Amino acid sequence: MSLPIYILKRCLQAVPLLFMISIMAFTLLKIAPIDPLASMRANPSVSQAAIKAEEERLGLNKPAPVQYMIWASSAITGNLGMCTAGDPVLNRLAAHAGNTLMLNIISLICTWAIALPAGIYAAIHRGKIVDKIFGVLAAMGMSMPTFLLSFLLLMVALATGLFPIGGLTSANYNELDDWHKVLDMAHHLIIPVTVLTCVSMAGIQRQVRSNLLDVLRADYVRTARAKGLPENTVIYKHALRNAINPLITLLGFEFAGLLSGAALTEMVLAYPGLGRLTLEGMLTKDMNLVMASMMLGAIMLIAGNLFADILLKITDPRITTD
């Protein structure tokens, strides 16, 4: 099967999947016993008529299947509806998605920039002291909950006063010039990026190391060495290229988590990102917002898997797509 047809087929397969996910997510949100208008109802100065009008506006007075149909038909045309607060979901998602993307992409780059060389180094110097140190660090990193590392770094920040506590911008952000705005954001990004990098780095470093070790034991590597190739050529040309496959799958997972993977970290560090927005939306039952965000997460996951499979097919002709 040629690649474009394969991609088309996978995209078509994703449509019923997304439909199923949207029904599951909608049902789940609908049966949650949270009243989005609870604060209005509890406020005696809000009239019944105003509450009625609000229910009308949010479509809460219709039966749930009708609400789903309204949501689905408008979502297909690209209209994601309004938040409970009254502004379009799209605007709000876009504002927060930017922050989350920035955080996750920087972390992704840092993670791979450190984990890849560290894994290669550990594999080549297997059993040496540095490999052992990396091994211990990786074991710790893999077991480290993101929230604990966040708390630890917050403690460092409090003790030294070098880093701001939570958020993305300082109070005086709007008065700064462009250059200082960038600096201010970078300053706020240090802690969240460190947390995400440390936690995801460990697994990748171990994966790189064990893949490379597997390949280094292969017959063709021995052949390459036997015919007198320089060690660097053996490692980077023969071994590393063959060790890359499982990493591509990992990269696909990372891509899938770009928008939703750091939700808990965002929550703990009060980072104004999409994950935090969604979690808060769930707690106040902001249907349109949460539905849009969940679907976005699901699309990213499906796209991430597809992306990894396509890359795998390109890099490894032995893999068939049928």
Place this chain on the structure above:
Amino acid sequence: MAATATPQVTSTRVSQRTVIQGLLRDRVAFSALIVLAILYLSAAFADLLTPYSMEFNDPTYGNAPAAIIHWQDDQGRPAAPYVYQVRQENDPATFRQTFRELTEVKYPLKLLVHAESYKLLGLIPMDLHLFGVDAPARINLLGADMNGRDNFSRLFFGAQKSLTIGFLGLLIAFPIGIVYGGISGYLGGWADNLMMRFAEAVMSIPSLYLLIGLAAVLPLGMSSSERFALITVILSFISWPGLARVIRGMVLSIREEEFVQAAKSLGMPELQNIIKHVIPQTASYVIIAATMQVPSFILAESGLSLIGLGIQQPDASWGNMLKFAMDQPNELLAQPWLIAPGVLIFITILCYNCVGDVLRDVLDPKLAGGR
């Protein structure tokens, strides 16, 4: 999804003795097992080992710092350990709370004291506590929370929830995953297709969102044990599809193996053949996956409780104890013990991962990856 690999089945049967030997011979795994045993025993005997019960609170000790245990008397000579009662005071200028020791009366630290009564392991009525001090002094080894409850004691009671939820979740998720994956692989065709699409749909919702969506469905006014049970069910709901998918792949590949084909040609019914010959072959993968899955259950519970949707106050769990740290990040330096539950979560997960690594090496040498 087409281009995903399934783990190869290599080891057929590894005897139980080799597994246990392998675990005991590896120094890291052995230490990890000991630490886990200590953690679980501490949780089981929480009432005996702690000075206070989970609900016990002393409002005058709200946010009190860790108790200072004195080893020297007023003249600086060594003495039996004692503590002072502390009193909360407000600085009128800054409105900060401070705690001052009342040095008139010394309260010696006593071993094996009779205090609040409880039922050991839920069965034996007792009132013995490993250590304690006489009221009105309190011994809060890790300070008290804002309600004046002893953090040290609550860590033990939190362990009861946080450590068992992983096992209970496994008991639900794994049978579902194995049966679902087994049936899917056995049926094949459109039924297999449909079942796998459903599993993929569950897997495609970001797990934390799904977790929180499910937890938000729980009605608020339920008893703590009901809530605990339902949270366990929710945690297992998000983890079965991954297992089901791998088991299905293994069933598909193992049923083509010669010994399975042989049994089939001798007239063994297909279903019986699957149950008797195919499913047992997945055992080593299942054991490894189970060990590796416990940490994710523990993490999920603590994440959920951290956001406030998991185990609810006044019950203790490591996650909801950490919520105090999240709610007042500026207090972290003044009250570093707030992150103690997080450290325990870290230690538990580290131990499980170490044991899991060694188990994998012993059970499935092909997967070990050059260690």
